[in-house]
Amino acid sequence: MSKRPWMLGLAxxxxxxxPDVALASEGAHPSIPGxxxxxxxxxxxxxxxxxxxxxxxxxxxxxxxxxxxIAVFWGLAFLVPCVAAYGxxxxxxxxxxTILLEYIPFIILIFSLFTVAGxxxxxxxxxxxxLVNTGILAVGTVLASWMGTTGAAMLLIRPLLxxxxxxxxxxxxxxxxxxxxxxxxxxLTPLGDPPLFLGFLKGVxxxxxxxxxxSKTIFVSAVLLALFFVVDFALFRREGSPAAPKDPAAPKDPAGGEEKLGLDGKVNxxxxxxxxxxxLASGLLSLGEVASVYGVPIEGQNLLRDVLLLVIAxxxxxxxxxxxxxxxxxxxxxxxxxxxxxxxxxxxMIPAIAILRAGTDGALAPxxxxxxxxxxxxxxMYFWLTGALSSFLDNAPTYLVFFNTAGGDAAQxxxxxxxxxxxxxxxxxxxxANSYIGNAPNFMVRSIAEEQGVPMPSFFGYMAWxxxxxxxxxxxxxxxxxx
Numbered sequence: 001m002s003k004r005p006w007m008l009g010l011a012x013x014x015x016x017x018x019p020d021v022a023l024a025s026e027g028a029h030p031s032i033p034g035x036x037x038x039x040x041x042x043x044x045x046x047x048x049x050x051x052x053x054x055x056x057x058x059x060x061x062x063x064x065x066x067x068x069x070i071a072v073f074w075g076l077a078f079l080v081p082c083v084a085a086y087g088x089x090x091x092x093x094x095x096x097x098t099i100l101l102e103y104i105p106f107i108i109l110i111f112s113l114f115t116v117a118g119x120x121x122x123x124x125x126x127x128x129x130x131l132v133n134t135g136i137l138a139v140g141t142v143l144a145s146w147m148g149t150t151g152a153a154m155l156l157i158r159p160l161l162x163x164x165x166x167x168x169x170x171x172x173x174x175x176x177x178x179x180x181x182x183x184x185x186x187x188l189t190p191l192g193d194p195p196l197f198l199g200f201l202k203g204v205x206x207x208x209x210x211x212x213x214x215s216k217t218i219f220v221s222a223v224l225l226a227l228f229f230v231v232d233f234a235l236f237r238r239e240g241s242p243a244a245p246k247d248p249a250a251p252k253d254p255a256g257g258e259e260k261l262g263l264d265g266k267v268n269x270x271x272x273x274x275x276x277x278x279x280l281a282s283g284l285l286s287l288g289e290v291a292s293v294y295g296v297p298i299e300g301q302n303l304l305r306d307v308l309l310l311v312i313a314x315x316x317x318x319x320x321x322x323x324x325x326x327x328x329x330x331x332x333x334x335x336x337x338x339x340x341x342x343x344x345x346x347x348x349m350i351p352a353i354a355i356l357r358a359g360t361d362g363a364l365a366p367x368x369x370x371x372x373x374x375x376x377x378x379x380x381m382y383f384w385l386t387g388a389l390s391s392f393l394d395n396a397p398t399y400l401v402f403f404n405t406a407g408g409d410a411a412q413x414x415x416x417x418x419x420x421x422x423x424x425x426x427x428x429x430x431x432x433a434n435s436y437i438g439n440a441p442n443f444m445v446r447s448i449a450e451e452q453g454v455p456m457p458s459f460f461g462y463m464a465w466x467x468x469x470x471x472x473x474x475x476x477x478x479x480x481x482x483x
Contacts, residue, residue, distance in 0.1 A: 030090040031097075032082060034354030035361040041351035044077035048348045049392065049437070052341065053459030067337070071344025078348045094350060096296045102394075103346045105306055107339055110150050110440050112275055112309040112316075117154030118330040119268040119320035124261035127243065128164030130232040133173055134225055136160050137180050141221050144185030145192040145210075148279075151272055153182040153441040158328055161452050166242055169235040171456060174449045175465050176228040180221060182441040183433035187217045187426065190283075191276055193439070195390075195399030195428040201283050202403065203410030204421070212422045216481050220430060223473050265324045271312050278308045334447035338440065345437060352393055356401050368405060377406060379482040383423035387431030387474070391438045399428040423482050430474065434466045435459070 051070050055063040063070070083091035126132050136156055144152040160177060164170045186192030188210045190200035196209055236242075263269075287300025355362040360369060371381045382402060390398045402424045406413060413421040432439035436446060436459055446456045457465065 030086070031094055032086055032090065032351060032354050034351075034356070034358035037351050037355050037358075037363060039355075039363050041078070041081075042355070044074045045345075045348040045352050047077065048074040048344050049459070052437070057458050068340035068343075071341050073344075075344045075347030078351060082351075093295055095347070096294050098346055098350055100293060100296050100298065101302075103343060105302065106342070106346075106440065108306045108309050109275075109279070110338065110444065111335055112313040113148065113150045113272075114154050114335045114444065115313040116268045116271045116275060116316045117151055118158075118328060119265040119271075119316050119325060120155055121264040121324050121328040122159040122162070122261070123264050126159065126163040126261070128160075128167050128173070130229050130236050132163060133160065133232055134229045136163070137177060137228060138221075138225055140177065140181030141185035141225075144181055145188035147272055147276055148191055149182050149186035149193055149439060150441045150444070151275065152185065153177070153445050155272070156181060157445050157448050158330075158452075161329075161449060161454065165452075167236075168239050168242075170449075170454045172228070172231055172235065174445060174454055174456060175462065176224060178442050178445050179224055179433045179466070179470065182445055183439050184217065184220055184224070184430050187213045187429040191280065193429045193432070194396040196425060197279075197283060198396055198400055199403065199410075199421075199425065202400075202408070204414060208414055208421075209425055212418060213426055216422070216426055216477060219480065220473055220477055223476075224469070227469065264327075265320045267319045268316055271316050271319075274312050275309060278305055278312070281305075329448075329452055331451065333451055334444050337447050338443050341443065342440070346394075349393060353397050356389065356393065356398065359401070359405060371402070371405060377417060377420040379419045379423040380478050382406065382420055383427040383478060383482050384474075386424050386427030387434070388427075390428045391431050391434035395428045395432050395439065399424060402427075419482070426477075426481075430477075431470075433470060434463065436462055 048071065051063075051067075051074065055067075055070070079091055079095060082094065126136075136159065140152050140156045143155070147155070157174075157177060160173060161170070164173055167173075183193075187196070190197040190204075190206060190209070192209075196204075199209075200206060282301045282305035285301040287304065289297045290300040290303060291298040355364055359365070362368075367385060371378055371385060386398060386402045403413070403421075406417060406420050406424065433442070436442045446462075450456050456462070
């Protein structure tokens with residue numbers, strides 16, 4: 001008897017959807033009209049961001065136990081008015097389109113990278129001196145373009161945290177790690193960050209960003225690495241230049257001595273290469289549509305990619321010892337937090353992306369018009385607007401919006417308009433570091449750091465770091481390269 005109300009509700013929902021299923025089967029694929037949406041539609045997304053920023057400080061206990069429900073609430077705060085205004089068919093299609101084509105592939109990719117990279121453990125011990133810390137950040141910055149910002153961040157964040165476990169001041173190391181490894185380092189190839197991969201699919205050659213963003217990436221990275229070394233050196237001296245203490249519980253080698261510096265779980269490095277290869281192949285292959293869910297097309301290459309990524313994650317769990325992951329401090333909490341929060345972010349963000357895609361016909365038209373003057377592109381504005389919106393919205397669709405605003409012709413953009421494409425690419429990748437939600441690994445790195453006892457700054461606290469450090473660097477970058 002207790003199940004009957006639930007079953008009745010499900011039956012009524014299915015009955016309400018029947019006309020819409022028929023529409024979907026006939027090929028009607030409605031979406032919300034971005035040109036008609038006012039700024040009021042962005043309120044749920046803004047409230048989602050404010051919840052992430054404020055509630056962990058004002059209601060920490062409530063947030064800790066209910067942040068998943070809060071994320072769903074703000075998703076529904078958009079979805080319910082959407083259904084009321086545009087109909088159940090439109091609301092269902094928009095929801096499924098976002099979940100099936102954006103959210104699920106996003107979660108599967110970061111889940112596979114999180115799982116595989118979490119199986120690689122740096123054995124032995126590194127002392128978190130300024131030189132060692134700067135070296136870890138520099139290596140991660142280089143790796144990010146070749147194994148993705150998520151892969152590089154998940155591979156190196158735990159070694160960085162262990163190396164500095166004895167240090168009093170650790171927050172700055174994680175913040176600069178997010179700046180460099182989780183964002184700026186991924187600017188040199190399509191493997192580094194999703195916006196560049198979309199550009200690759202649109203016809204931008206593989207090594208175009210390597211050539212045209214190299215000087216910009218080197219400049220920004222060198223400035224930040226130098227600044228980090230100075231800050232870390234000053235804080236290291238303030239702490240009294242502490243040496244890493246001997247840990248009697250630290251793992252020993254078979255002979256009973258201290259573990260030598262090396263890698264445990266090396267098979268995961270091959271699996272990381274497998275993740276990169278699978279993602280790259282999915283962009284090069286075209287297997288056509290293999291299924292349709294409520295009118296949402298499922299492409300064969302994308303389905304195959306997601307299945308293979310899950311298989312790789314499964315192989316990582318099978319081939320990596322439990323002891324290796326335990327010593328690595330590996331838990332599922334960070335990926336669960338990202339999965340719950342980004343569900344709300346992806347859903348509540350739908351109208352903001354729709355308005356942005358409407359271009360000069362949407363509510364953001366005054367901003368979009370700033371990127372050109374007398375018919376000529378204003379590269380500095382392309383850099384800053386792409387970057388500013390990428391700081392809070394998904395940087396992949398933001399990149400595509402401005403790519404298309406600049407003409408959408410890859411050959412033209414790589415040729416006479418190469419400065420414009422460089423500005424769009426740099427803005428989308430570099431400024432993902434401006435907030436915790438600017439790029440997926442930002443949140444994951446923060447979560448892992450907090451799990452291991454680092455008191456990370458709040459949403460706005462982190463932005464105080466990014467505004468104070470990154471914005472001046474980006475202003476100089478604009479003056480040097482985009483004016």
